[in-house]
Amino acid sequence: MKAIHVLIITGTLFFFGCDSSFNPIQENEELHFSMYGVLDVHADTQWVRVMPVARSLLPTDSDVEPVQVQLKDHRTNEVKTFKDSLFKFGTNIYVYNYWIADSVSPNQEYTITATGADGRQSKVEIHTPSELETPEVFRPTGGENIMVSGTTVDSVVVAGSNYLVQPITPMGCAPETSVSISHIESLIRRPGGEYIFRADNSSAIAAQLGTGTFIVNKRSVEVVTSKSDWPNGSILSEWEISIPRILSNVENGTGVVAGVARREVIITPRKPACET
Numbered sequence: 001m002k003a004i005h006v007l008i009i010t011g012t013l014f015f016f017g018c019d020s021s022f023n024p025i026q027e028n029e030e031l032h033f034s035m036y037g038v039l040d041v042h043a044d045t046q047w048v049r050v051m052p053v054a055r056s057l058l059p060t061d062s063d064v065e066p067v068q069v070q071l072k073d074h075r076t077n078e079v080k081t082f083k084d085s086l087f088k089f090g091t092n093i094y095v096y097n098y099w100i101a102d103s104v105s106p107n108q109e110y111t112i113t114a115t116g117a118d119g120r121q122s123k124v125e126i127h128t129p130s131e132l133e134t135p136e137v138f139r140p141t142g143g144e145n146i147m148v149s150g151t152t153v154d155s156v157v158v159a160g161s162n163y164l165v166q167p168i169t170p171m172g173c174a175p176e177t178s179v180s181i182s183h184i185e186s187l188i189r190r191p192g193g194e195y196i197f198r199a200d201n202s203s204a205i206a207a208q209l210g211t212g213t214f215i216v217n218k219r220s221v222e223v224v225t226s227k228s229d230w231p232n233g234s235i236l237s238e239w240e241i242s243i244p245r246i247l248s249n250v251e252n253g254t255g256v257v258a259g260v261a262r263r264e265v266i267i268t269p270r271k272p273a274c275e276t
Contacts, residue, residue: 033122035255122253129154132261144201158224173274219267229258
């Protein structure tokens with residue numbers, strides 16, 4: 001489930017780090033565009049990553065032209081056009097992120113359509129969930145022991161803790177790094193839509209850092225809910241998720257775009273990083 005979260009929330013394509021000689025596209029497949037993103041009912045700006053699919057899914061061409069990406073509200077039939085921004089990752093990975101400074105309504109149906117200059121088209125239908133109440137976070141000991149609770153009529157698809165931390169070494173403070181811990185497998189659902197999860201994150205942070213000596217510069221908790229748009233990929237590996245048609249809700253394309261309701265609770269606000 002952590003892999004699905006990373007793929008959708010950040011738009012990361014897992015196969016970027018794989019052997020570039022791997023080519024999962026078959027010539028007879030009608031995969032026009034890859035589409036990754038979310039429509040968040042609590043966000044004032046919506047983002048989706050759209051790239052043309054040719055002989056390879058690896059977008060290494062900086063000269064690729066943007067396409068028209070539009071959002072249709074099925075309730076009002078209003079159609080809005082996304083703006084485009086070209087992003088570069090590493091030395092030779094180029095992607096187009098499309099954004100629209102607008103909110104989406106809860107419990108509504110939307111369609112995002114990507115259309116090329118030659119008329120090729122991919123589209124995805126998205127069903128947004130209900131609004132999500134801000135979860136309650138208890139930190140009884142003042143350390144990394146937390147309890148989080150709330151209510152929702154939808155599925156909880158992400159429940160996690162996010163940290164900005166710095167390991168302490170004999171030489172002083174190491175560079176700041178982010179640590180994310182998923183609690184979705186320990187989450188308990190109760191009658192009436194209540195959910196709850198508890199965690200002591202100290203050992204999980206230490207395991208990711210490779211040391212139990214560290215300082216925390218920021219703590220937060222994240223809860224995300226969704227409807228049927230959210231893919232059931234918990235039994236798939238990151239490699240399997242990256243293969244077209246294995247996990248996709250895009251018509252004539254590949255990728256995942258989901259409707260979500262995301263809430264973040266800042267436990268302790270950002271403080272300046274320690275300098276050696």
